[in-house]
Amino acid sequence: MATATSKQVILRDYVSGFPKESDLEITATAVELKVPANSSSVLVKNLYLSCDPYMRMRMGKPNPATAALAQAYNPGKPVFGFGVSKVIDSGHPDFQKGDLLWGIVGWEEYSVITPTPNLHFKIHHTDVPLSYYTGLLGMPGMTAYAGFYEICTPKKGEYVFVSAASGAVGQLVGQFAKMMGCYVVGSAGSKEKVDLLKNKFGFDDAFNYKEEPDLAAALKRCFPEGIDIYFENVGGKMLDAVLVNMRMNGRIAVCGMISQYNLENPEGVHNLTTIIYNRIRIEGFVVFDYFDRHSKFLDFVLPYIREGKITYVEDVAEGLESGPSALIGLFHGKNVGKQLVAVAPE
Structure with missing residues (x-):
């Protein structure tokens, strides 16, 4: 043989x-x-x-x-x-x-x-x-699709923040949000990535979290009226900063927390009372639960790819x-x- x-x-x-x-x-x-x-x-x-x-x-x-x-x-x-x-x-x-x-x-x-x-x-x-x-057409694409549309239930004109926004999932969430008519800001870890978000993926604004001494202030600068939807990829200090900037009835889809995966003692989150006062819904999800909708996802996303309306x-x-x-x-x-x-x- x-x-x-x-x-x-x-x-x-x-x-x-x-x-x-x-x-x-x-x-x-x-x-x-x-x-x-x-x-x-x-x-x-x-x-x-x-x-x-x-x-x-x-x-x-x-x-x-x-x-x-x-x-x-x-x-x-x-x-x-x-x-x-x-x-x-x-x-x-x-x-x-x-x-x-x-x-x-x-x-x-x-x-x-x-x-x-x-x-x-x-x-x-x-x-x-x-x-x-x-x-785009596999697990990360399904993650962006399910997390944004199923968990976040977006509406036109809402304010959307995406962390780790230039990665496999984040770059798609931002583009899906723009297609919905939302205002979108992303964070990333270098000038190159920030430029990519604004100039290639069409984000309305973006910032380098490594250059921001106060993340809560950076988010307040980008979202003076607050955040409706946060697509969470990072966790830790970023989540803490987001919580004090969320609007009433905001939604947070928890996709990942890459800042915590390598820590033997994960960081705490301190601004949890804002969840009560602002009626914030936080929902974790796992993409495996949505794979039965993959054919529906392909029907949705393939025409946009072929028409050049999604960049990856x-x-x-x-x-x-x-x-x-x-x-x-x-x-x-x-x-x-x-x-x-x-x-x-x-």
Whole structure:
């Protein structure tokens, strides 16, 4: 039986504090290029891999509080996440050789998967870049769509703030909000990213949070009448500053809290009484709960892409060997736009 060498990205051991590139290593293993007879598994060649902040939670020791949605990686085994892949061989009736799919795969050149509904999706639209299925048309796009439209219930003319606004999710939330006729401000961590928000994604305003000594004052400057909707990607001090700037009946969709993932003692939030006085609704959500609406999402977003009405910026690292530095770079703000790894692009 024919075999191939498959490079893999392995987690050396559980991580505490900020992860380092040395926490991950590149190894290689032999893989058979055919699935076993009478198997429902699928052998895929991975084309693109998605770097996402939630992967940090999987690098730590198993946590019962998050195990249902963030299963810990096993030291000595490949890490896994969302990717775009091509079917090499299949025993599954829904996937044939040559099909393209996106979903959960190992960080390796070849993966053997058992397709699962709402975790693996066949790609039918190939007139757009395949890499988009790691971002705009995949998990981050669904996250922006569900969080903004389902959780935030936006109305025309409302005031919207997005943190980590130049990232995979934030850049889309801002554009969705502008399409709704909202006033949109984003925060990011460099002048380059702030310029991107204002000049490429069409945000009404943006600021570099690293240059603001008083985040609450910065938000008051940008939103003198207050914030109706906050799309939360950061947590900690930013959330505290937002709370004192929220308008009556404001909504906060809690997507992520990247500022807290690497802290052994997470920061506290102090302005919680404003939730009562201003009748603020805060709702956390997990995109897996919305994957059954992916086809509806594609019907919504694909026409905008084809008409050039949505802009998406990717930060592409070439080769599986670049995977560790690309992933770790997320937690230092090194990426500009959606970070992904091109393993073997078509």
